[in-house]
Structures are given as C-alpha cells and as structure tokens.
Amino acid sequence: MSPETTRFATRAVHAGTQHDPNTGAVIAPISLSTTFAQSSPAVPLGNFEYSRSSNPNRADFESAVASLEGARHGLAFASGSAATATILHAFAPGSHVISGADVYGGTHRYFTKVAQSHGLEVSFSTDLIRDLSSLIRPGTTKLVWLETPSNPTLSITSIRDVADLAKEHGLLLVVDNTFLSPYLQTPLIHGADIVVHSVTKYINGHSDVVMGIALMNDEALFHRIQFLQNAIGAVPSAFDSWLAHRGLKTLHLRSRASSLNAQKVAEFLQANIETGKVLHVNYPGLDNHPNRDVVWRQHREGLGGGMISFRIAGGLRAAEKFCQSIKIFALAESLGGVESLAEVPALMTHAGIDPAEREKTGVYDDLIRLSIGIEDGNDLVADLIQALDQAQELQKINGVR
Ligand SMILES: Cc1ncc(COP(=O)(O)O)c(C=O)c1O
Numbered sequence: 473m474s475p476e477t478t479r480f481a482t483r484a485v486h487a488g489t490q491h492d493p494n495t496g497a498v499i500a501p502i503s504l505s506t507t508f509a510q511s512s513p514a515v516p517l518g519n520f521e522y523s524r525s526s527n528p529n530r531a532d533f534e535s536a537v538a539s540l541e542g543a544r545h546g547l548a549f550a551s552g553s554a555a556t557a558t559i560l561h562a563f564a565p566g567s568h569v570i571s572g573a574d575v576y577g578g579t580h581r582y583f584t585k586v587a588q589s590h591g592l593e594v595s596f597s598t599d600l601i602r603d604l605s606s607l608i609r610p611g612t613t614k615l616v617w618l619e620t621p622s623n624p625t626l627s628i629t630s631i632r633d634v635a636d637l638a639k640e641h642g643l644l645l646v647v648d649n650t651f652l653s654p655y656l657q658t659p660l661i662h663g664a665d666i667v668v669h670s671v672t673k674y675i676n677g678h679s680d681v682v683m684g685i686a687l688m689n690d691e692a693l694f695h696r697i698q699f700l701q702n703a704i705g706a707v708p709s710a711f712d713s714w715l716a717h718r719g720l721k722t723l724h725l726r727s728r729a730s731s732l733n734a735q736k737v738a739e740f741l742q743a744n745i746e747t748g749k750v751l752h753v754n755y756p757g758l759d760n761h762p763n764r765d766v767v768w769r770q771h772r773e774g775l776g777g778g779m780i781s782f783r784i785a786g787g788l789r790a791a792e793k794f795c796q797s798i799k800i801f802a803l804a805e806s807l808g809g810v811e812s813l814a815e816v817p818a819l820m821t822h823a824g825i826d827p828a829e830r831e832k833t834g835v836y837d838d839l840i841r842l843s844i845g846i847e848d849g850n851d852l853v854a855d856l857i858q859a860l861d862q863a864q865e866l867q868k869i870n871g872v873r
Contacts, residue, residue: 473539480540480655481724488536488717502714503528525702529713534685536720537675540654541667543687545694547701548713552650552670553578554706555684557586559646559666560615561704562696565591568609571617573598574625574833576648576670577822579617598833600629604637613641618664619648620657620770624781624817624841625834626754628763631770635663644693650674650808652777655727657770660689666697671708673808674778676719677726683708683716726810726846730778731757733852734844740853741782749860751783751838779807781817781841788837790863791816795840797862800847800855807843812852815841 473487491498505527508520520526534546549555556579560569571583573596583594593612597603600618607613616638620629631647638645646666647659653674659667669675671683688694701707708716738755745751756767757776768774784790794814795803801814805821815821818837822830844852 483539487539488532529710533713533717541687544689546687549684550706551682552684555668555686558700568613569594569615570607574622575619576623601633616645621651628766630766631659631662656772676716679809681712681715729846730844731775733849734778736849754781778844783838786867793866794859794863797859810846812845813843
C-alpha cells in the first residue's frame with residue numbers, strides 16, 4: 473500500500489494484511505511451521521523455505537511497517553538492539569562511525585563495548601551538525617547514527633541538515649525513530665538512508681513483545697542487510713511478528729493520544745517551575761523547546777510525542793521519592809506502551825554511562841523520564857501532583873532544595 477494512494481490510518485490497518493486464500497480469515501493465522509514444502513529441489517511451493525530466512529507473519533509485518541515509513545523494504549529482528557548490531561555488521565573492520573552522544577544507553581554500550589571487537593570505531597558528538605565535518609576520517613568514516621528526539625533529554629536535530637552533510641561526504645545516515653514512530657516522523661523523507669526502531673516501544677505498543685526493525689529504500693543496502701539478517705539469525709518469532717502487527721494497526725490512535733496527553737503533562741510540569749517543584753522540562757511540544765522550529769518541519773502537526781523528561785527540585789532523593797509515590801504511572805524502564813511509565817535514567821536506563829559523560833548531555837541525577845500512555849490525561853496530571861507533593865514533603869523534612 474503506497475502513501476501516494478492511501479493515508480496513514482488506512483495503511484496502518486490494511487498494509488501487509490491479506491485475507492487467507494484458503495479460509496477467508498480476515499486476520500492472518502500464525503504460521504508456526506519452521507520449514508516450507510518444495511515441489512522439486514530448490515523450488516518452493518510458495519514464497520518461503522525456512523522460517524529464519526523469512527516466514528509469512530514476519531513478511532506481513534515487515535511490509536506493513538515499510539508502508540508506514542514510506543520505505544521500499546523492511547527487515548525485522550529479535551530486538552531493536554539486534555537491528556543495530558546487524559546493521560553495524562554490514563561495515564568492514566576498520567570502519568568509523570559518528571554517533572550522536574545522547575543515544576539509547578544500549579546503543580551507546582554496543583558502540584563502546586562491542587563494536588570494537590569487530591573492528592569498528594565510534595566517535596560521539598553532542599551536536600552532529602556542528603561537529604560532523606571535523607569528525608570525519610577520510611576513507612574510513614562510513615556511517616552517521618542519529619536519534620531525534622534524543623534519549624532521555626528530547627533534544628531535536630534536523631534530519632535534513634545531517635543528511636545533507638552525510639551525503640556531501642558519501643556517508644550513510646541511520647536514524648533511530650523509536651521515540652516518535654512513523655506516525656509522527658518519517659526520516660527517509662528527510663534524507664535518511666536507514667530507519668531503525670525498537671518495535672518493543674510504540675510500534676507494538678502493548679509492552680508484551682521485544683522486537684526491532686530496519687527500513688530502507690536502497691536495493692543494495694537491503695540485500696546486504698537481508699543477507700546478514702539470515703546469516704546472523706537474530707530474527708523474531710512468527711508469534712511476536714503477529715502480535716506486533718496487531719499492535720501496529722492502532723499506532724495512529726495510540727501515538728496521537730499519548731502525544732496529546734504528553735502535551736498536557738509537559739505544560740503542567742512547566743507551570744511547576746514557578747512553584748519551585750520542577751527545575752527544567754524537556755519536551756519538544758513546548759514553545760520554548762530550543763528546536764521547536766525543527767519540530768514543526770519534522771513532526772506531524774508539530775506534535776511533541778509521548779516522551780518527556782524533567783529535573784525535579786531536591787536532587788536524586790526527591791527523584792527517588794517521586795518514583796516511589798506515583799500510583800498510575802509505573803516505575804519501570806521501557807516506553808511507548810499504552811500505560812504510563814516513569815524512571816530515573818541516572819540509576820536505570822543510563823546507569824552504565826560514566827556520570828561526567830552523561831551530565832554533558834543533560835542527564836543529571838535529578839532527571840526523571842516519563843513515557844506518557846493513553847490513560848485519561850487529567851488522571852495522569854493528578855498522579856503527578858500528589859507525587860510531586862510527596863517529593864516536596866521529603867525536601868521540607870530534610871531541608872534540602
Ligand atoms: C531509542 C531506542 N533504540 C533502541 C532500543 C533497543 O531496543 P530493544 O530493547 O528492543 O533491543 C531502545 C530500547 O529501549 C531504545 O529506547
């Protein structure tokens with residue numbers, strides 16, 4: 473289904489979905505067979521041979537997400553991290569990668585602790601547009617890795633500007649689009665070569681599947697990564713592919729609802745800077761976000777997405793007390809599900825990063841990250857009011873500010 477002829481919601485519901493030719497079932501059965509019969513040697517009866525190489529549920533899901541990202545090809549993986557690792561295997565030993573500094577902690581861990589073992593070197597930048605040209609090592613730099621919004625400080629980078637610089641120097645650009653989902657942002661349209669997602673987050677949306685996907689247009693790149701998908705074999709099960717495809721069908725509804733809720737929550741937190749309970753709010757939907765102009769160019773209708781981070785007054789102890797006091801929000805890692813979550817990156821998702829390094833990107837001990845779900849926004853605000861009050865009480869008792 474192409475973006476030229478159908479709108480996003482129609483593609484979310486119908487792309488990659490065919491009625492079963494044998495039974496007429498509107499929803500595809502889960503195809504658990506690991507192998508597929510052939511009519512003569514090396515002549516399969518249908519499109520499939522062996523389930524690691526491809527299977528009906530994974531193929532349906534891959535083509536559905538490709539349709540939503542405006543991509544020709546999609547390749548699904550056992551996790552977002554497996555997608556990252558497989559893409560990096562496409563580059564020869566000795567290759568150099570330039571990455572945004574505030575990427576997902578696991579991506580940072582892979583870049584700094586695993587990639588060297590297959591001969592890749594990675595440089596980090598807190599401002600790719602400013603630093604890219606000076607970080608390039610002629611002949612060896614091959615790839616630029618970007619997350620926008622970044623995790624967890626929600627800084628925004630113009631994909632078009634980075635893509636133009638990357639093209640000028642013959643580099644590929646990968647954009648991790650996990651934080652927004654294709655409903656809010658489609659990086660290929662802005663010049664990216666590959667989009668990756670932790671499907672675990674918004675695309676599946678129900679916190680019950682771990683999966684990843686990579687999307688691209690270029691045929692040679694597709695064939696190279698498809699080869700590695702099969703050769704390395706970090707692929708999702710048919711059941712997970714089926715579940716994630718079911719989740720995808722409501723992406724437009726969930727993504728919009730969580731973004732509208734997040735706007736309400738961010739405005740509430742911003743108002744609490746005046747009361748002294750909150751020090752700072754990072755949210756791309758706020759008019760005072762430093763890159764709000766890029767948000768308008770890059771995000772659907774200028775929506776800010778479902779992720780917020782803020783610095784609570786009272787330091788780490790207040791952040792901990794806040795997280796122990798929330799009732800509707802769950803204190804948990806991950807994001808992008810129907811339910812709202814809160815976490816302290818310095819102690820949880822970003823604990824593996826050296827404190828001085830993480831503070832350079834604004835990840836202080838008092839930073840709290842919220843993943844806003846699709847509950848009633850007023851109930852979420854009420855939960856935050858009581859949790860902020862409890863954190864404030866602690867400050868009064870301890871006399872800290
Ligand atoms: C932005 C981003 N990219 C990639 C990943 C890795 O995905 P997974 O947990 O599915 O391996 C995550 C996980 O939190 C993430 O937040």
